[in-house]
Amino acid sequence: MSQEIDYQIEPSLTVSEYIAVLQSSTLAERRPIDDVPRMDRMLRQADIILTARCQGDLIGIARTLTDGSYSTYLADLAVAQSFQGRGIGRELIRRTHEAAGLHTNLILIAAPGARTYYPHIGMAAHDSCWIIRGESPLHPRLHHEFG
Template structure:
């Protein structure tokens, strides 16, 4: 199967929901709120997609970056039926290529996903902190 990975603008909430909903990330995102998902996409300045030869979205990364120092990868998802084909690694490598060597990529992994990011070569740290949202849907 041929996979095309590229930076994309204009990804729709419907495509995002269809892809993320078929991944382990789905339960952690507000997939029942199309308006909120669209706002998440509209306010992200680096979206990279992985599409199969038919054009179907099978993976994505959604990030927020200053293009000079840091990039926060807010979402990394690959549909479960397409996992195990290095699509996540390809998405991360494409982000690093676009961002260049002067920009760090930061990920807050879901519990259980730490091993995946370690395999991609990301450094694990216990110094991460976050303030959780009070509105989930």
Template sequence: MPKIDYRLNTALNTFDIIRVFNNSGITRPTQDAARIALMFANANVVVSAWDGDHLVGVARALSDFCYCCYLSDLAVDHAYQRQGIGDALITQVRHAMGDGVSLILLSAPGAMGYYPKVGFTAADNAFVIKRQA
């Protein structure tokens, strides 16, 4: 198993992010590099996972740093999945937030079984207005 290095708010190459997204199974608008770049430029918490100089995972979040943090993306390259990297990315986000901040996310249907295993509690009180584009 490789030694994975975790970095907080390190500048990332957009095409490395797109590669991780495409290799992870997550659905994101990876055909639109400018949108991916803006998604990460406007996030205020990004934790990245590295195998040497190779990006293998990302967690992207938005937070007020005092009450709540929305974990918008959690993606690990398929070749690196099931090694605890997703768990470690979540732990790194939680560490950056502190105990006074709730971590919130919307799960992809295929990941619904994963999040309870890493400490999330299902909520039945979420609402969404879907994006138009």
């Protein structure tokens, strides 16, 4: 028996639920989850927070920044590992793009383990992405890996 997944835009999602869903996926290892104030700012400054819930439990999130005209950056796409492979990520992407405007370009940086997933759902690879990492050599205090 398949469980129904409820999708909704949740601008007031709590930071504790946000961190928990990242931990239940593989994305937490690439996010500053121990810095709760920073995680809360990441959540509050997003333009679209789209969630997937199963029986009320948060099992997926798409956290997005957009200008609503040209660019839509899908900053976080996370689905709990126990729910992966059911089309939830694809549906979060579809609904996110719809909410931002299908006329925008939806952009994301794939986590290393998810690089083969995106072509499978019809996304095209882009050959040039340039990043200045936070606290990079341009800001010499620290250097963090991005992903």
